[in-house]
Amino acid sequence: MPDPLLAAAAELRHLLGRGYPRVRCLALVGDRHALDAAQRDLLVRGVFAPAAAARRRRRLLEPEDCAGRVVAVDGHNQLITLETALAGGRLLWADDGVVRDIARAARSHRPGPRTLAAAGLLLDGLREAAGVIFFLDAPLSHSGRLAADLRALLAARGQAGDAAAIPAPDRELIAHPGPVASGDSAVIDRVEQPLDLAGGIILAMRPLPALESLA
DSSP: OOOHHHHHHHHHHHHHHTTOOHHHHHHHHHHHTTOOHHHHHHHHHHOOOHHHHHHHHHHOOOGGGGTTSEEEEEHHHHHHHHHHHHTTOOEEEOTTSOEEEOSOGGGGOOOOHHHHHHHHHHHHHTTTSSEEEEEEETTSTTHHHHHHHHHHHHHHHTOOEEEEEESOHHHHHHHOSSOEEOOOHHHHHHSSSEEOHHHHHHHTOSSOOOOBOOO
């Protein structure tokens, strides 16, 4: 018997590719296949109109494109995605080529040793950048402390940059004139130079972490 989630994803992709409204299509295929809330969330985060997905993939930078540039990092988004990979958690390789955490770990995130390990991996990927600025979501728990820890890590590694916990990181990310590291589709579509830094690091890991796909 076909997997109802994969069947729903294929139908959603088909409808979106023909210009039908996204919200209505999500409801239609979700109801048709009796999907639960978690499965519908996977469709939201992983399935896009083929042309839109291809356009997003073409726009994504590589880390080497950031040499000599100041990179803005969607802090919690990128850190939590890498933490999920390091913990063996659930990851989705979406239609647009972006790797996303699908455990929704941000809701209960608490910074710890794995957070700094993830930050180290991000900074390894940006060794040639002129600077790295982490923008953290201030409403999330312990964001101020995490910003301080990231500033200390940058200083210890001799990398230029900063970290700040602010109420609306997306505003700063969208306004940034250089590369922006994020897996958030809304951010990716609104910045000139998007980079799925966490996803690139995960795809280069060996052994490769388990990645779910709806293709």
